[in-house]
Amino acid sequence: MNPILYFWIFLKASLFSTGGSGNLPSIHADLLARGWASDGEFGEALTIGQLSPGPSGLWVISLGYLTDGLRGSLLALLAILLPPMLILGVERLYRRIQHHPAVEGFVRGLGLAVVGVFVVAMFGILQSAGISPRTMTIAAGAVGLALTRRVPVIGIVALAGLSSVLWR
Amino acid sequence: MEPPHQPTLAKILRVWSLLGAQSFGGGSATLTLIRRAVVEEQGWVSAEEFARFWALVQLAPGINLLALTILIGRKTGGALGIAVSLFGLLFPSVTITILLTAGFARVAHASLTQEALSGIVPAVVGLGLVTVWQIAKPPLVQSRAEGKDSVFLALLLIVGSMAAAWRQHVPVVLILMSAAVLGAAWSWRRSARGARS
Numbered sequence: 001m002n003p004i005l006y007f008w009i010f011l012k013a014s015l016f017s018t019g020g021s022g023n024l025p026s027i028h029a030d031l032l033a034r035g036w037a038s039d040g041e042f043g044e045a046l047t048i049g050q051l052s053p054g055p056s057g058l059w060v061i062s063l064g065y066l067t068d069g070l071r072g073s074l075l076a077l078l079a080i081l082l083p084p085m086l087i088l089g090v091e092r093l094y095r096r097i098q099h100h101p102a103v104e105g106f107v108r109g110l111g112l113a114v115v116g117v118f119v120v121a122m123f124g125i126l127q128s129a130g131i132s133p134r135t136m137t138i139a140a141g142a143v144g145l146a147l148t149r150r151v152p153v154i155g156i157v158a159l160a161g162l163s164s165v166l167w168r
Numbered sequence: 169m170e171p172p173h174q175p176t177l178a179k180i181l182r183v184w185s186l187l188g189a190q191s192f193g194g195g196s197a198t199l200t201l202i203r204r205a206v207v208e209e210q211g212w213v214s215a216e217e218f219a220r221f222w223a224l225v226q227l228a229p230g231i232n233l234l235a236l237t238i239l240i241g242r243k244t245g246g247a248l249g250i251a252v253s254l255f256g257l258l259f260p261s262v263t264i265t266i267l268l269t270a271g272f273a274r275v276a277h278a279s280l281t282q283e284a285l286s287g288i289v290p291a292v293v294g295l296g297l298v299t300v301w302q303i304a305k306p307p308l309v310q311s312r313a314e315g316k317d318s319v320f321l322a323l324l325l326i327v328g329s330m331a332a333a334w335r336q337h338v339p340v341v342l343i344l345m346s347a348a349v350l351g352a353a354w355s356w357r358r359s360a361r362g363a364r365s
Contacts, residue, residue, distance in 0.1 A: 014229065014230045014231075015229050015230070016229065017229065017230070023230075044269075045269070048265060048268045048269050049265070050285065050289075051268060051285075052261060052264050052265040052268050053188060053189060053190060053198075053260065053261045053264055054188050054198060054257065054258065054260070054261025054262070054264075054265070055198050055231050055233035055234060055257070055261070056198070056231070056233075057230070057231035057233075057234075058261060058262065058265045061262055061265045061266060061269075062265050062266075062268070062269040065265075065266055065269040065270065066269060070266070073262075073265075073266050073269075077258070077262060080230055080231055080234070081234065081254070081258075082230075083228070083229040083230030084225075084228055084229070084230040084231055084232075084234035084235035084238060085238065086228045086229060086230075086235075087224065087225055087227075087228035087235035087238055087239060088238065088242070090224055090227045090228050091224060091239060094224060101355050101356050101358070101359035101360075102352035102353070102355055102356040103352070104355050105351035105352045105353070105354050105355025105356065105358075106348045106349070106351055106352035106355075107220060107223045107224065107348070107351075108223070108307045108310065108311075108322075108351050108355070109325055109347040109348045109349070109350050109351020109352065109354070110223045110226060110227070110344055110347060110348040110351065111219060111220075111222065111223035111303070111304075111307050112304070112307055112322055112325040112326050112329070112347060112351070113325055113326075113328075113329035113343055113344045113346075113347030113348070114222070114223060114226050114303075114329075114344065115300055115303060115304045115326050115329075116325070116326045116327065116328070116329030116330040116332075116333060116343075116347075117329055117330070117333045117340055117343060117344070118296070118300045119297070119300060119330055120330050120333040120334055121333070122293045122296045122297060122300070123293075125289060125292070125293055126289070126290055126293045128289065129285075129286050129289035129290050129293075130286065134287075135286070135287070135289075135290040136290070138287050138290045138291050138294070139290040139291065139293050139294040139297075140294065141291070141294070142290070142291035142292075142293075142294030142295055143294040143295075143297060143298055146200065146294065146295050146298040147298060149204070149208070152190070153190070153197050153200055153201050153204075153295060154190045156291055156295065157197065157288055157291055157292065159291075160287045160288050160290070160291030160292075161284035161285070161287050161288045161291075162284070162287075163287060164283055164284055164285075164286055164287020164288070165280060165283045165284050165287070167287075168283070
């Protein structure tokens with residue numbers, strides 16, 4: 001396995017996508033085509049990505065480890081670390097033109113659309129867990145607890161896992 | 169809360185390491201935690217600034233939360249602040265991810281793990297919805313201050329982007345760009361009218 005090509009596959013996918021799993025289709029196609037990864041490894045990496053803390057894109061670290069050991073996970077880490085650095089350029093551009101009347105509306109429109117897309121994505125994730133009285137109750141309970149701002153997020157997540165095991 | 173808008177590097181490292189270690193449950197749970205820590209607890213960025221940062225990071229490639237961390241890190245400590253914040257956020261979570269992959273993968277298939285996950289996912293969705301509401305508030309408040317037609321446009325952009333994102337027929341980048349261009353045209357026209365009257 002050529003480490004530079006391996007790194008480029010991860011970097012290219014992250015450079016031309018947004019979000020934590022937007023790079024998945026591209027990496028999936030490239031690694032499978034070369035026989036460097038299997039579908040099973042992808043499933044395993046995604047599950048571990050769900051279980052581990054931090055931003056949602058860390059599943060590639062897990063995939064890197066499964067396919068190329070520690071070296072693979074470090075190459076994957078570097079590949080997801082570089083593209084977000086471009087935000088510094090975006091922000092500089094924003095600062096230069098922020099007083100143009102159109103810019104404020106541009107950022108506001110963008111923010112509102114993100115809200116809409118986010119809600120749809122959340123609904124899709126909820127569907128993957130199945131929509132039932134049990135899942136809806138847990139979701140509503142999490143909303144209630146989060147609104148109090150007194151319960152740490154990890155507490156809410158732990159409580160949800162526990163009540164899910166107890167309420168079958 | 170009060171004055172320290174330039175916290176020490178040790179403080180930055182401590183806050184971000186805690187975020188990286190405890191934010192189980194995917195990106196939206198992490199976003200909830202970051203917002204709570206940097207806006208509500210530390211006061212490093214205001215609610216409006218956080219909302220603006222979050223809108224801007226949609227324009228950068230890759231993981232949005234990393235771009236967000238970069239912006240907040242630079243605000244609190246320049247280039248070193250960026251490095252320390254990223255290191256703090258990623259060191260615990262990357263280490264845990266590698267350890268989980270190396271040793272814990274078998275447990276992921278156990279029925280008890282699956283059972284717990286099926287409850288954690290809806291909770292994470294609930295947390296995400298609370299966070300998205302907090303992010304939606306500043307632009308909505310601003311629109312309300314401008315008048316009814318701005319509120320109408322804001323709601324139209326939210327509902328319209330939901331409809332467009334439904335079933336994933338339209339690429340997300342296209343949805344975001346269209347809404348941004350509409351918003352830009354609207355505010356440009358508003359200011360042009362304001363200048364004339």
